[in-house]
Amino acid sequence: MTPQEMESRIVRYGELVPCKTAFIDAHTPGSDQKENFTIIGGGVSESPDQHVHIKDTPGFNIGAAGQPPKCRNSLHSHRTAEVFFVLKGRWRFFWGRWGDAGEVVLEEGDIINIPTGIFRGFENIGIDYGMIMAILGGDDAGGGVQWAPQVIEDAKDHGLVLGENGKLYDSKKGQFLPEGVKPMPLLTEEQLKAYPEPTTADVIPGYVARYWDLMALADKTPAKVIGENAALKDKPGFEVDFISHKSASDTQVTSGRNDVLMVMRGHWKLTWEGGESVLAPGDTCAVPPSLTYSLVPSMSGEASLYRVRDTDDAAGATWKP
Known part of the structure; x- marks a missing residue:
């Protein structure tokens, strides 16, 4: 393999291209300053604006999230693995239907394998711009995200609608649901009961290093x-x-x-x-x-x-x- 061929397989930190409209909460106050990066594979972004650095997946996806202080990523659930390690800053990870079932603070270098099937979110609680690196299970990580109902409702008030086709439509850009495409339905109270609410004591021993x-x-x-x-x-x-x-x-x-x-x-x-x-x-x-x-x-x-x-x-x- 030539140096040029290998360089095409290296994504340099300084050359990462962010997407600022990757998810449904991109306009919601408190979450509207975050940047998402798709490094290997398409990840779980709902936006056509994302830049994928390496398209071929090796059985998993690699991404990253960059956020200024006090910026958070809203509550969502994954059907496949979501593992983070902190590259820069200090981060709080929290989980549960309302984000109050448990939480843990991670410092630089710490890693968390967030259990699948629970609502989770995270926020930068440091004093500088922070960066977390993500590993997502499977070649196709798309379609595996389920947002907590309040996140979808809040986003609608700020111009973003998620279609049942998994695509994001931004009314601030003149985008609206195409004919025949309905909004992503909200989870019912009965469905929400199936989402576990593990405590901090349940999660930290086996899922945080x-x-x-x-x-x-x-x-x-x-x-x-x-x-x-x-x-x-x-x-x-x-x-x-x-x-x-x-x-x-x-x-x-x-x-x-x-x-x-x-x-x-x-x-x-x-x-x-x-x-x-x-x-x-x-x-x-x-x-x-x-x-x-x-x-x-x-x-x-x-x-x-x-x-x-x-x-x-x-x-x-x-x-x-």
């Missing part, structure tokens, strides 16, 4: 975060490992799987037959299954990254206590 705990676990070998015999619950169609400067190896490997490298801290030297490149914090690299490569920090000091790899497991299961 702290950055400095993972640094300690990755002292000699990569720490298993999600997957077989991993720190967090569920096998959602991909596995996640955490690699630190201490557990990195310059040994050449061919995983036979799709490896996606997501840098948290430091600069990493990626070497393969045909070239080399350096990955910086916030960069995402999609390594093809057949490529033999090595990855080590390019300088001394703290360095860490998350490696996501596709598996043969299903793309997510519903929440079980």
Whole structure:
């Protein structure tokens, strides 16, 4: 693989293209300043304005959300896995029908595998622009989002309507529901009863891992975060490992799987037959299954990254206590 071919598989943090109208709450006060990024795969965006950096999916999607302080993402539910790690800032994740069943605050490097089938939201509670990186289960993550009824009602008051076809229509741009397309129906009270309300104590032990705990676990070998015999619950169609400067190896490997490298801290030297490149914090690299490569920090000091790899497991299961 030539350096040019590999560069086409690397999405640089500084070159990310945001979409400011990705979801139904894009005009709702409190959520109207957020930016969404579709890095690998189309993600779950409901807007035609999104820019997809790498279209081919490796069994999962990669995205990101950038938000200024006090900006939040509204309550919604996923049928497949939604995993976040904090790249920049301080974030509060909350869940439940009204967002008050439980919550957890994540710092930089922390990771959460939010249980499927529950309403969840998140907000930047830091003092600067924050960024969280997302991993979504399955090749086709679209159509798997269900919004809490109050989110759809609030959005309608601010000019955005979600059609039953899953597409978003913005009256501020002169867009309206096409003939024959009805608005997305609201969940009934009976349907809402099927959405679990796990407490903070239910979620944190099996679904949240702290950055400095993972640094300690990755002292000699990569720490298993999600997957077989991993720190967090569920096998959602991909596995996640955490690699630190201490557990990195310059040994050449061919995983036979799709490896996606997501840098948290430091600069990493990626070497393969045909070239080399350096990955910086916030960069995402999609390594093809057949490529033999090595990855080590390019300088001394703290360095860490998350490696996501596709598996043969299903793309997510519903929440079980």
